[in-house]
Amino acid sequence: MQVLSRRESIDKARSENKKIALVFPIYYPSALLRAFDIHPIEIWGADDVDLSLADMHIQSYTCSLGRILLAFVKDHRFRKDYDLVFVPHICDTFQQIGSLLIDFINIDKPIINFYMPKRSDELGISYCVSELKRIIGILENLTGNKFKMERLEQEIMIELKIDELMRKVYEKREYIPITDSEFYKLITAKTYLSALDFVETLNGILGMQVDKPREVLKKIFMSGIAAESAEIFDIINSYGAVVAFDDLAIAARRILNRSIQSTDALRRQSELILFTVPDAQKGSLVSDKIDWFKKEIGRTRVVGGIFYIMKFCEPEYFYYPQIRKHLLDMGVKTFIIEYELSRKMSRQNMVRVQSFLEGL
Amino acid sequence: MIKRIKYIINVEVLGKLLLLIRSKLEKLRLKTKGKLKKSNIFGPPIISSAEMKNLMSQHYLKGMYTTKKVAWVTSGAPIEFLLALDYYLFYPENHAALCGARKLSTELIEDSEEGLYPQDICSYAKVNLGWILKNKDPISKLPKPDLILACTNICQTVLYWYQVLADIYKIPLIVIDTPFVYDTINNDQLMYVKRQLNDSIPIMEKVSGKGLSEKRLREVLSYSREAVALWLKILMTAKHRPSPISAFDTFIHMGPIVNLRGERRTVLYYQRLLSELEYRVKNNIGAIRNEEIRLLWDNLPIWFMLREISTFLAKMNTNIIAATFSYAWGELAHLIDENRPLDSISSIYSQVLLNRSPLSKFEVLKKLTKELEVDGIILHSNRSCKPYSLGQIDQRNCIVSELSLPAFLIEADQADSRDFNFNQANMRLEAFIEEIKERKWRSKAQ
Numbered sequence: 158m159q160v161l162s163r164r165e166s167i168d169k170a171r172s173e174n175k176k177i178a179l180v181f182p183i184y185y186p187s188a189l190l191r192a193f194d195i196h197p198i199e200i201w202g203a204d205d206v207d208l209s210l211a212d213m214h215i216q217s218y219t220c221s222l223g224r225i226l227l228a229f230v231k232d233h234r235f236r237k238d239y240d241l242v243f244v245p246h247i248c249d250t251f252q253q254i255g256s257l258l259i260d261f262i263n264i265d266k267p268i269i270n271f272y273m274p275k276r277s278d279e280l281g282i283s284y285c286v287s288e289l290k291r292i293i294g295i296l297e298n299l300t301g302n303k304f305k306m307e308r309l310e311q312e313i314m315i316e317l318k319i320d321e322l323m324r325k326v327y328e329k330r331e332y333i334p335i336t337d338s339e340f341y342k343l344i345t346a347k348t349y350l351s352a353l354d355f356v357e358t359l360n361g362i363l364g365m366q367v368d369k370p371r372e373v374l375k376k377i378f379m380s381g382i383a384a385e386s387a388e389i390f391d392i393i394n395s396y397g398a399v400v401a402f403d404d405l406a407i408a409a410r411r412i413l414n415r416s417i418q419s420t421d422a423l424r425r426q427s428e429l430i431l432f433t434v435p436d437a438q439k440g441s442l443v444s445d446k447i448d449w450f451k452k453e454i455g456r457t458r459v460v461g462g463i464f465y466i467m468k469f470c471e472p473e474y475f476y477y478p479q480i481r482k483h484l485l486d487m488g489v490k491t492f493i494i495e496y497e498l499s500r501k502m503s504r505q506n507m508v509r510v511q512s513f514l515e516g517l
Numbered sequence: 518m519i520k521r522i523k524y525i526i527n528v529e530v531l532g533k534l535l536l537l538i539r540s541k542l543e544k545l546r547l548k549t550k551g552k553l554k555k556s557n558i559f560g561p562p563i564i565s566s567a568e569m570k571n572l573m574s575q576h577y578l579k580g581m582y583t584t585k586k587v588a589w590v591t592s593g594a595p596i597e598f599l600l601a602l603d604y605y606l607f608y609p610e611n612h613a614a615l616c617g618a619r620k621l622s623t624e625l626i627e628d629s630e631e632g633l634y635p636q637d638i639c640s641y642a643k644v645n646l647g648w649i650l651k652n653k654d655p656i657s658k659l660p661k662p663d664l665i666l667a668c669t670n671i672c673q674t675v676l677y678w679y680q681v682l683a684d685i686y687k688i689p690l691i692v693i694d695t696p697f698v699y700d701t702i703n704n705d706q707l708m709y710v711k712r713q714l715n716d717s718i719p720i721m722e723k724v725s726g727k728g729l730s731e732k733r734l735r736e737v738l739s740y741s742r743e744a745v746a747l748w749l750k751i752l753m754t755a756k757h758r759p760s761p762i763s764a765f766d767t768f769i770h771m772g773p774i775v776n777l778r779g780e781r782r783t784v785l786y787y788q789r790l791l792s793e794l795e796y797r798v799k800n801n802i803g804a805i806r807n808e809e810i811r812l813l814w815d816n817l818p819i820w821f822m823l824r825e826i827s828t829f830l831a832k833m834n835t836n837i838i839a840a841t842f843s844y845a846w847g848e849l850a851h852l853i854d855e856n857r858p859l860d861s862i863s864s865i866y867s868q869v870l871l872n873r874s875p876l877s878k879f880e881v882l883k884k885l886t887k888e889l890e891v892d893g894i895i896l897h898s899n900r901s902c903k904p905y906s907l908g909q910i911d912q913r914n915c916i917v918s919e920l921s922l923p924a925f926l927i928e929a930d931q932a933d934s935r936d937f938n939f940n941q942a943n944m945r946l947e948a949f950i951e952e953i954k955e956r957k958w959r960s961k962a963q
């Protein structure tokens with residue numbers, strides 16, 4: 158199955174007279190941007206980006222996602238591809254980079270920072286709504302378009318459709334006869350495809366279903382930020398193991414964990430962000446995260462899990478020891494691998510994954 | 518009842534007496550040290566230090582035997598409500614700093630790593646988690662929390678860290694989420710914080726079993742205001758040449774403003790410290806004997822190297838006279854208004870230095886540079902603290918280009934000594950000081 162590449166997706170959006178927003182992952186009001194005919198493209202790595210451009214501003218030990226994004230934004234070669242930069246506040250690293258872009262780094266493109274509240278109760282939702290209203294003001298100025306609530310509602314309905322299809326795709330994963338590497342290539346296309354193109358992709362994935370489940374020796378899960386590099390999936394599959402569910406910020410972590418309750422479109426957009434799978438970035442309770450894991454483990458019967466953590470990503474590290482303890486009590490073994498985005502998997506990490514899989 | 522009796526014997530009677538004797542002896546030692554053993558690099562020691570030690574020791578001793586409800590709080594948390602509800606407050610960050618200053622932190626950090634907390638997370642969190650995992654305490658027996666309060670105005674790290682604490686201890690966690698101030702603070706941000714504070718009061722009341730008295734809250738807030746204002750005056754005595762105080766002194770003397778603000782004893786203590794410093798100003802008593810070069814420090818201290826660095830610099834006739842880290846506790850004094858407790862608490866705690874943009878922090882550096890007439894700035898690029906450190910490279914460049922001042926970025930960590938090479942750092946520091954001296958010499962010669 159083929160999907161558009163990032164480049165093709167940008168060209169297509171341009172041909173439809175849409176503006177392009179370069180978006181820092183992972184939580185942002187995608188429906189709202191689309192309601193302004195802005196096509197969000199998340200950047201998750203680039204092979205030819207010059208990291209020294211980032212090192213001019215932030216310490217080189219910063220997480221590779223932060224460094225790549227900053228270098229990408231600073232690189233003049235890519236500027237023609239987008240019209241604005243959108244930076245959600247999901248951690249200290251993005252806080253600082255988003256702020257530096259306004260304060261010290263002049264890139265001649267509008268920078269929009271979005272403070273994602275770190276609580277998903279009523280207070281968090283209403284603050285999120287006020288942030289969205291602030292952003293609407295900026296977007297109206299930038300695009301010259303007036304905000305229309307009905308248009309936002311339409312986009313939200315598509316997002317909800319995506320959520321429903323994503324859920325189905327994960328439920329039926331066993332019956333979809335493609336490798337994990339192929340699967341994650343398709344599922345992560347959400348980060349740059351238009352919403353409708355992604356609906357089509359998901360339908361395409363579901364259309365591949367067969368009657369018999371894949372034959373697997375072991376089922377595992379993956380937790381972390383990105384689904385890179387493809388080698389890790391190849392190693393997993395070569396051991397007869399499969400990734401039965403994931404908690405990857407680039408993939409399933411964005412599925413709703415609670416159903417949306419509100420009728421107001423701005424609140425619904427906020428809930429689409431805040432009601433996703435619990436994580437440290439949103440300030441979720443550790444116990445909520447553990448409960449979510451337990452639920453998924455119960456559903457998929459995995460026997461182990463890999464915490465695939467981007468080096469220097471504080472939010473991903475903190476909950477691990479507690480989660481590990483609880484999962485071990487359930488007989489599910491886990492371990493951590495640290496990696497850097499856009500780098501090939503190290504030999505040492507390959508060996509560690511292999512011996513983990515052998516030990517399961 | 519038994520607990521209360523133990524408290525009275527150990528804290529009110531024995532503890533008080535022993536600490537008083539220790540404090541008197543310490544005072545005597547400092548006085549004699551100042552008179553007799555004249556250091557050829559440092560000025561006479563600040564005598565009030567003895568009282569400060571006493572204050573802090575008393576606080577930790579009380580924690581060991583306290584009969585009150587205990588709240589663990591982040592260093593920039595709005596503690597005034599808790600204090601008004603008579604909680605005993607414990608600051609894990611301050612405890613970690615103390616462990617760092619006593620060179621005990623690295624061992625606890627290693628303990629936390631055994632518990633699978635990796636090197637790349639804040640070393641304060643790791644000292645605390647290491648302590649919990651190994652259940653050992655190098656300083657004193659830490660009081661277990663009944664409630665924890667985390668405010669995101671200093672970093673997001675505390676959000677994750679305190680969520681873990683809440684899960685370990687299975688106790689209520691209050692999170693006050695303070696939206697980052699990219700530019701200027703807006704009303705929505707203030708309202709969001711205010712509503713969270715409002716909602717948190719019943720939880721604090723429930724755990725403490727007491728009702729919040731507005732009168733008491735006002736009183737606490739007025740002590741906070743007085744203490745913060747005094748602290749700012751204390752820091753500003755560094756305007757004098759020679760500066761009567763060093764940034765290293767402020768790191769130590771900030772203990773009460775972090776741990777005991779909102780208390781009367783803190784106000785009294787800072788009044789005495791201020792008058793001692795004013796006396797030193799009047800009599801030209803400097804923190805170092807020969808103050809040739811005045812520097813500013815940015816970020817947290819390298820706790821395990823305080824003495825070594827200050828001695829090394831003093832030998833080069835250099836004093837770091839102030840630090841943004843200590844200044845952060847004084848700069849917002851004017852915003853505290855006990856007659857509008859909720860509004861003013863929301864406003865102050867939302868606008869602390871670390872919750873503001875790197876440009877705003879540069880403005881603080883600029884202001885201090887001008888007011889204190891410093892010759893250069895050392896920026897501690899602190900691996901632990903992302904919100905403080907990411908941004909320093911641009912700040913350094915602006916210091917050099919806009920303020921025409923030399924600025925030096927030193928890589929280290931506040932509490933983890935493992936990657937720090939003192940000799941290498943010294944060599945670079947020495948070169949930096951030489952550069953400043955040469956500049957000064959050249960500008961004099963012109």
Ligand code: SF4
Nearest residue numbers: 220222248250470471
């Ligand atoms: S990888 Fe982690 S530290 Fe880096 S930007 Fe993402 S959440 Fe923040």
Ligand code: SF4
Nearest residue numbers: 639671672674901902
């Ligand atoms: S990250 Fe910085 S502000 Fe946060 S706890 Fe650590 S040292 Fe303190």
